[in-house]
Amino acid sequence: HPPTIQMEGSSVLSRASCRAKGGAPGFKVAILGAAGGIGQSLSMLVKMNPLVSVLHLYDVVNAPGVTADVSHMDTGAVVRGFLGQQQLENALTGMDLVIIPAGVPRKPGMTRDDLFKINAGIVKTLCEGVAKCCPRAIVGLISNPVNSTVPIAAEVFKKAGTFDPKKLLGVTTLDVVRANTFVAEVLGIDPREVNVPVVGGHAGVTILPLLSQVKPPCSFTPEEINYLTDRIQNGGTEVVEAKAGAGSATLSMAYAAAKFADACLRGLRGDAGVIECSFVTELPFFATKVRLGRTGAEEIFPLGPLNEYERAGLEKAKKELAESIQKGASFINK
Ligand code: NAD
Numbered sequence: 398h399p400p401t402i403q404m405e406g407s408s409v410l411s412r413a414s415c416r417a418k419g420g421a422p423g424f425k426v427a428i429l430g431a432a433g434g435i436g437q438s439l440s441m442l443v444k445m446n447p448l449v450s451v452l453h454l455y456d457v458v459n460a461p462g463v464t465a466d467v468s469h470m471d472t473g474a475v476v477r478g479f480l481g482q483q484q485l486e487n488a489l490t491g492m493d494l495v496i497i498p499a500g501v502p503r504k505p506g507m508t509r510d511d512l513f514k515i516n517a518g519i520v521k522t523l524c525e526g527v528a529k530c531c532p533r534a535i536v537g538l539i540s541n542p543v544n545s546t547v548p549i550a551a552e553v554f555k556k557a558g559t560f561d562p563k564k565l566l567g568v569t570t571l572d573v574v575r576a577n578t579f580v581a582e583v584l585g586i587d588p589r590e591v592n593v594p595v596v597g598g599h600a601g602v603t604i605l606p607l608l609s610q611v612k613p614p615c616s617f618t619p620e621e622i623n624y625l626t627d628r629i630q631n632g633g634t635e636v637v638e639a640k641a642g643a644g645s646a647t648l649s650m651a652y653a654a655a656k657f658a659d660a661c662l663r664g665l666r667g668d669a670g671v672i673e674c675s676f677v678t679e680l681p682f683f684a685t686k687v688r689l690g691r692t693g694a695e696e697i698f699p700l701g702p703l704n705e706y707e708r709a710g711l712e713k714a715k716k717e718l719a720e721s722i723q724k725g726a727s728f729i730n731k
C-alpha cells in the first residue's frame with residue numbers, strides 16, 4: 398500500500414492532486430514543536446479551524462505519529478509532517494502563520510527565565526528558518542521565556558533583513574484566558590461574557606491585568622484586586638506545581654494558542670475589529686491590545702487610563718521586562 402502518513406517525501410493515493418498540494422481556499426499554518434504537550438493539542442485544534450487549508454507539523458521527534466493521528470480528522474486542512482532539522486525549510490516554505498511552542502517547559506521551583514539557556518537556541522534556529530523560507534509569515538511565539546524569546550526572534554529577523562514588527566507576536570493569550578476565567582469566578586458570571594485586558598509581559602510581575610478596564614464594567618474590593626492580580630500573575634506556576642514535575646500548562650495553552658491563531662487568520666482574511674492582547678515589538682517590547690489585520694498587528698492601542706495600583710504594577714513590570722529584553726537581544730548580538 399501507499400504510505401498513509403503524509404510525511405515529507407511520502408505520498409497518499411488521491412485523485413485530487415490540487416487538494417494534496419493544498420489547493421483548498423484558506424491559510425497555510427505551521428506548528429513548530431507540534432509533537433509536544435502544547436503542540437499536539439494545538440495541532441488538533443488548528444486542524445479544526447475552517448480558515449486553514451494546509452497544516453504543517455514540525456518537530457525533532459515524533460512528528461510522524463502526530464501527523465498520522467491528526468491527518469485522520471475529517472476537517473478541511475491538508476496535514477503534512479516534517480521531522481528533524483533537515484526538513485525545517487520545507488515545513489516553513491509558503492506558510493502564512495507560524496506558531497512556535499518548541500522548547501522545554503518548567504518544573505516546580507523554576508522560573509521561566511531558567512528555560513532561557515535551552516530555549517534561546519531553539520528559538521534562534523527556528524526563526525532563522527522563518528527568515529529564510531517564509532519571511533512574510535506572521536510568527537506567534539509561545540516558547541518561554543516569552544519576554545526574552547521575542548527579542549531574540551526580533552534580532553534574528555533584523556540580522557536577516559526581514560524584520561517586520563507587525564508580523565512578530567509573543568503569545569500572551571493564556572494570561573487573558575486565565576484572567577477572564579478568574580474574574581468571572583469572582584463575579585459569579587459566565588467567563589465568555591468577560592474580557593480582561595492583560596498587558597506588560599509574560600512572567601510574574603510583568604503580567605499586568607487591567608482590572609479597572611474589565612468588560613462588562615464592574616468594580617472590585619481591594620481584597621479581590623490583590624487576589625485576582627496574584628492569581629493571574631501566578632497562574633502558570635499554579636499549573637506547574639499541580640503537575641508536580643510533569644510539565645506546565647499544555648491544554649489551556651493549546652486552547653489559548655488556537656484562539657490566537659484564529660484571530661490572526663481572521664485578521665489576514667480582512668475581518669474588521671479583530672482585537673487581541675499580544676506581546677509586540679513596540680515600546681520596545683510590550684504586551685498590549687492590538688488590532689490584527691491583513692498585514693499582522695496593524696494598530697497598537699494605548700494602555701488607557703490606569704488607576705494607582707496599576708500604575709505601580711506597570712513600573713515593576715517595566716523594570717523586569719527591560720532586563721529580559723536586554724538578555725534576549727544580547728544573546729544574538731553578543
Ligand atoms: P513539551 O516538552 O511537551 O514540548 C516541546 C516540544 O518541542 C517537544 O515535542 C520537543 O521535541 C520540541 N522541540 C524541542 N526542540 C525543538 C526544535 N529545535 N525544533 C522543533 N521542536 C523542538 O513542552 P510544552 O509543554 O509543549 O511547552 C513548550 C514551551 O511552551 C515551553 O517553553 C513552555 O514554557 C512554553 N509555554 C508558554 C506558554 C505561554 O503562555 N506563552 C504557556 C505554556 C507553555
Ligand code: LMR
Nearest residue numbers: 503541632633634645646
Ligand atoms: C504559563 O503561563 O502557563 C506558561 O508560561 C508556562 C509556565 O512555565 O508557567
